[in-house]
Amino acid sequence: MNSETDLDKFSNHCQQYVFSDASHSYIKLNKQDLKITLNYWDTLYHLEVVLHYKIDGIFKSIVLNNKAMLFYKKISFKSDRISWYFEISTKGHIVYYSKEGISKNNPTKSRHFIYLQNKSYPKWLLSSILYQIFVDRFYKEGIDLRHKHSTPEMLIYKSFSQKPDSFQKSKCMDFFGGNLSGVSSKIKYLYDLGITTIYLNPIFEAISHHGYDCCDYNNIAKVFGSNESLKSLSQKLDKYQMNYILDISINHTGDQHKWMKQNQIDFYVTDSQNNIKKWEGVKNLLTLDYTCDNLKEKIYKSKNSILKKWLSPPYNCKGYRFDVGHSLTRDQNYFEHFNLWSDIRKHLKSKNDDSLILVEYWDEASNYLQGNMWDCVTNYFGFLIPLRKFLGLNLDQKNMKKYFHDSEVLVSSLKNALLEIPFAQSLLQINMLGSHDISRLYNHKNLKQNYQALSCLLICYIGVPCLFYGDEICLDGKIDNNEGYRYPMDWESPRFLSTEFTNLKLLISFRKKQKVLQIGSILFLSSPKGTIIFVRKLHEKFCLILLNFTKSNIDFQLTIPFLSNENELTLYSILEKSKKIKVKQLNYFTIKAYQSDVYSNII
Template structure:
């Protein structure tokens, strides 16, 4: 494709993206040879070049001698080969160059995202190499198209204004079209939770819709008994919330979904419980003696009291969410190890995996135990973690996490993907920096993980994607009333839809599993929680968007190149970003113009002879002129160009 613009090399040069300088590229398995090269163009005498290598596992640092290899293109090439440890971890490296009695350093660039480095006379940022144990992600998972459902707001099988069960001190909406809202006490705590009546039977009733859309995996926000509508304040891990249904209904959901080729993933909230729970029982709602009520409670050791009962550690200081000691043996037994542990119980009921809420607040050892228990029961079950940053080098509570070292997560929610795409489509980041961001993840993540991340653009934790893409502005200065009633005007909505089509075209042709937040596919709007958690607008869908989503889902499912194909990112200019997908002799050149007002003409250098068409419009055929084609992109247009 040759869309990457190359700058002239500095007199010292190393580029971790180029396999000549780092072989193999990216993350590597344990006990694997790595060759690193550095190029120097200098009239003065090079006295010595060393590779400084540091291991994250034991924090040891060694210097390896680099030796002359060859002269090439007016540069002198120095090389070193070494073997990774039999244990996983991160390696960090930079170069020490001694010339004319001076000591210089060459390390990672200021962005610390790999690629071409920088020359400094002080210790530089280091390059990262992820070393991992080979582990196979479940095969079904890589081919999944996910749909995230916030259960109370998706579909009410009882009918509008009717409920399977009632809760004390709650607000029940008689109209499905009401706006979600919070009723708070003066201190900001929730006085009344509001409910619309969405339930598991409602999802069963809409399985045909999801199947027709092209969905083959559902990620459910928590479904276990809890006081709130979001259920992240678990009251009983072994009981479906009565407002959602019961265990029999859940089993039926899994069975009927499976018949349509759809797997169900549950949300596991294991770093904290609710204060109104069997285990803590601060509100006295349960007959069992909770940890708040007595130190003799069987659950007392689960929690982190500093002065029983009123002073205890809680999630982000929210008193209704008391934190737990995840490694307390009785808690580990209950959640993971027992024959009918929480993890195993719901897998036996039909779930195919778990998403770990706030994975960075749970110890590595705890996550490893969850994975072991899951894989023992079902090797094809999957474990995904909520991580908002580059998960390969995530530091949490001063500890480097081990998510990708081979014993923990199969996947993570790819929030960096979402952030980068939003910044690109909104004009906040040009194509070159988009390329750098994605290359950094590609370099740091084991390939199997990179092809298995959950690529989301919407979720219950962020504003609705259309609201963001429609230039709605910031919500910080808006009143609750204004946020509740804000809707994009006609021009804004049309702009948002065009941007969303471009963004989802990337999402569904990119490595990893695309995930749709319920209602995004039909034009739902809303600022942050609670306005991003509105009810699905049955009967009021934007069918233009829905048709587009069906088209890009079908494009992905009908072309395995977008699931398993090799991936090579490129950029042509500030506006046009793209990548090549390759599977054998099949190529797909995916190019995108984010400019709202201007089109762009780009030339693509082809890697394969033959005729090429636009997969989105098969009437558009490109003339192959000496392995080069010229492509015109309209404003906010993407094209997927493939050989026949």
């Protein structure tokens, strides 16, 4: 063998048997000492490992200690941030290990591991199961409440069994009558399902049912109840040790907002003729101008600001989902846009340091997710969009061949998204299978049979799972328009008695109890076409997730690198309590058509 071939062999070996990340398994902070660890799960090579790290702008290098299968070192750490990568060598061959894995070249700084001492992140979110509620479509308790801004265009449905009209007909002016009292009456149901945090779509005074055309940030829309209704909901959630967050758009208001009636035009972006800028050209959505200091005071700065009001007693909201957060001032001043978000974070965290800043964003968000602006995003880019491509959605014939059931492409997309942000931030990203803005996956043709696989993926993947109301019963809907994503909840559905519903509850219960699914590492294993196979690992605890999205049984060989071939390990099924399997480093598996399961060494 020539030298290049030997290096390739060494590199490929390390790719399979070397692992580290910035999880609690490999990073441990004790006062001002930070212990950084790397695993080598084999003995074929004698390795020397050098840690290259940067603190406070200074680069340093140090050789790691070696004990059994661990390489480790304690270093002094008095800063808020450290980045690092490993240099691994044997017999003159050198490779490098960073977030992107093994490389023959020195990794760029964007691929270095990062550890953040972020004291103002929402720690409670790590163990959370979110449940998004479009209030008008969830449940109605008591009499219908009169819409404050009633117009001839309003359509009131008589029953939750009716289907919503298309946008072309209703213009988002159709109401089913769901309200906050209805949400409150279903808290026990949500608690039993395993939900810890409810995320309420906009409930402030507005004209439309979706509420993104806000008329008054200081009052709850009468169609949903009142400020007192939200206070009562908060108190009931507290009894169940549950939280809630509010959806809000501080990028724009509706054209009927009280600020317009009070002639506070300086709150809005205007052109040279004093015409107010319409957000994305939508005539009734007026863009707010954050070069106006008075607006900043009103929205987030002052003691009695809008955002601080709802975080405070008696409402005690745990945080916000910010609609189109990437748009704030961005067209006016790109750099001021980022300064604005840092300032908003500073003020909200000064009020409650564990308050949540969740932002709607559909693209790669690493600029915002470095611990100084947003806590997390609705994870379209890093989860749902790659998954939709894998399932063959929104693809033309050419791309269908490229993406459909291509496990390598899916895993590559998921990995690449994780590479862009610190590990601690990846644990906070909000994963979902659908929302009020995008079709529910299981409503697409031939995807309902994938429901169990989708549920397992949602609950077990790195990040925080968020159910859209009705996901637990495969709520019906259409896939071609927003109204089809927002069907009224079917409280009479026979699916409450289904195996799928029971399995979802089992998965949720397991995740809430086991930190391995909350803060553990993720290792993607080689997956046959149409499958997703990965491991979540935390210290000695781990879960093996096997998902088959195809209509065929699949036989395959599976290597689990951190196990040995000498000793078999028993894993227990989370979904079938009497089922268990024996695994070692090299395994031969059969996954039946559409079968999915989660196995763990935790009883």
